[in-house]
Amino acid sequence: QVQLVESGGGLVKPGGSLRLSCAASGFTFSDYYMSWVRQAPGKGLEWVSYISSRGSTISYGDSVKGRFTISRDNAKNSLYLQMNSLRAEDTAVYYCARDFGPTYNWFDPWGQGTLVTVSS
Amino acid sequence: NFMLTQPHSVSESPGKTVTISCTRSSGSIASNYVQWYQQRPGGSPTTVIYENNQRPSGVPDRFSGSIDSSSNSASLTISGLKTEDEADYHCQSYDNSNHVVFGGGTRLTVL
Numbered sequence: 487q488v489q490l491v492e493s494g495g496g497l498v499k500p501g502g503s504l505r506l507s508c509a510a511s512g513f514t515f516s517d518y519y520m521s522w523v524r525q526a527p528g529k530g531l532e533w534v535s536y537i538s539s540r541g542s543t544i545s546y547g548d549s550v551k552g553r554f555t556i557s558r559d560n561a562k563n564s565l566y567l568q569m570n571s572l573r574a575e576d577t578a579v580y581y582c583a584r585d586f587g588p589t590y591n592w593f594d595p596w597g598q599g600t601l602v603t604v605s606s
Numbered sequence: 607n608f609m610l611t612q613p614h615s616v617s618e619s620p621g622k623t624v625t626i627s628c629t630r631s632s633g634s635i636a637s638n639y640v641q642w643y644q645q646r647p648g649g650s651p652t653t654v655i656y657e658n659n660q661r662p663s664g665v666p667d668r669f670s671g672s673i674d675s676s677s678n679s680a681s682l683t684i685s686g687l688k689t690e691d692e693a694d695y696h697c698q699s700y701d702n703s704n705h706v707v708f709g710g711g712t713r714l715t716v717l
Binding site for chain 1: 651707708709
């Protein structure tokens with residue numbers, strides 16, 4: 487079945503860096519856009535970034551632009567999110583999700599999420 | 607960019623029908639499809655409605671979606687409420703630049 491498994495979350499100090507990974511299985515990964523979506527504790531969902539099937543088109547939410555970098559390795563069926571200059575407000579569960587872009591941007595399925603905590 | 611506004615919480619009794627709204631702040635609700643995700647406590651979001659009114663396989667027909675251009679809003683209606691429907695529901699859309707927007711989420715309590 488279609489499955490997404492995130493990893494790489496943890497505790498990091500403000501200003502630090504972290505790299506998240508998402509391993510995909512059960513579908514042809516290279517055919518799909520992929521996205522990262524986050525959810526701060528007790529808050530709603532916030533789209534972070536998407537990347538096209540071949541990696542040629544990338545977009546970021548305003549709150550992470552210039553600090554986060556999305557990438558993918560289709561040979562490894564993997565999605566990544568490099569997070570630099572982390573702030574306390576980046577504390578959240580980060581989900582990867584298959585994205586039905588570019589025509590219709592919606593997400594299914596979602597991974598189980600990985601928690602990133604930014605604190606000194 | 608636009609915003610999607612949802613009520614913070616709704617509650618209803620088992621067996622009843624509840625409707626959750628999602629109002630778009632600018633631009634037409636009909637311009638871009640609206641999706642609805644269910645998120646049970648401690649879980650990841652799952653899709654219950656996509657492309658305004660389509661149900662993924664496995665989602666019961668008690669769940670339905672619609673849009674209303676007069677109020678510039680989308681709605682998720684759940685009929686025959688069950689206790690298992692208790693969850694957060696998030697609406698989501700996007701703009702013509704493929705920027706994704708989520709509503710703030712609605713906590714549904716079935717009591």
